[in-house]
Amino acid sequence: MSLKNQQQQIHEIRSIVLEQYEKHPELYDSIDIEWIQNDDWPIEECIRSDKLLNNFKILNDGLLFRKQQRLPRLIETDFPAELFRIGFVHGNGKDYDGNELLFIRVKCYYKIRLREQIFRNFILFQMERCLHRSHGHGITMIVDFNGFSYANIDLDFIIWGAKLLTKFCPKSLKRIVCYDMSRIVIPFYNIFKRLLSDEIQQRLRFWNDDEIFKYIDRNNLPRYLGDESEMFECSKE
Missing domain, CATH: 1.10.8 (Helicase, Ruva Protein; domain 3)
Known part of the structure; x- marks a missing residue:
């Protein structure tokens, strides 16, 4: 066009x-x-x-x-402070292509029925902030599977995430990176992938260990992924 x-x-x-x-x-x-x-x-x-x-x-x-x-109306105080402290979902710098970075730490998620909507809204809230920072110029989402266990599995959450990406994924989300994905994740990843549109599937990438440094400067990573700066690991943005 x-x-x-x-x-x-x-x-x-x-x-x-x-x-x-x-x-x-x-x-x-x-x-x-x-x-x-x-x-x-x-x-x-x-x-x-x-x-x-x-x-x-x-x-x-x-x-x-x-x-x-209520996405335009969500603010930091709508969420428990520990979600920010543990770094469940957070933005952090840019990759070498200039895309804003959004990190999701899967090990921080547990299926707790009473807090399910809070977890989902927090993801939406952080994605919204990242989208506004990027101003449509590009986002790389890093889904970090370090420390993943069966306790973090929630099929309802997987289905919700896949449907959300398929229906509402912004064009500026350039890459969805599965980082350090272990074998126990594969069956659940396959369920997730089958629910995605072909367009979203083409944005999936797989990085392991030090491969992440090919795409992102070490100083733009949170400390738990190799940042050597003095930045706090899990602070509010």
């Missing part, structure tokens, strides 16, 4: 969104509507083809989901 055609699509999609907001303001968050009015890149994230209505649907579904999850 040419730049001229893309700009035209952005203009038309924005107009349709604003029209829908006027008709059904209760379905959308005003923060998102202001974002759409002032920035092109959140709309660009949803342009996958030259089919205007398909691209609008991608954006609109995302806006409705964000409203349902």
Whole structure:
């Protein structure tokens, strides 16, 4: 798609969104509507083809989901401080390609029914922060399997994550890296992969041990993955 055609699509999609907001303001968050009015890149994230209505649907579904999850309204104090301290999900620097880094430490997750939604919202919250930092220029997600055990397995969570990525994954998420994935993970990874769209599957990568240093400077890694700086391992951003 040419730049001229893309700009035209952005203009038309924005107009349709604003029209829908006027008709059904209760379905959308005003923060998102202001974002759409002032920035092109959140709309660009949803342009996958030259089919205007398909691209609008991608954006609109995302806006409705964000409203349902209160995503634009989530703040740090909505979450237990220990989620930040243990570094369950956190951003940390950039890779050599200039992509923002988002780390998920699988060993920090346990299936606790009463806290299930908190865990999910925390992932959404940190992904949202990373997306805004990247401004549509690129994200690398590192799923760290160091220390993974059967206690960390939750099939409902795996299905939720796969569906989330398939339906709402931003175009700027360039790589989803499975780091140090042990053999016991493989059956659950296969379930996860089968639920992903072909487009998302193409973004999957596998890195082990020191291979990570080929793509990310040591100083841009958290301490538990080899950073030698004085940065705290798990602080709030």
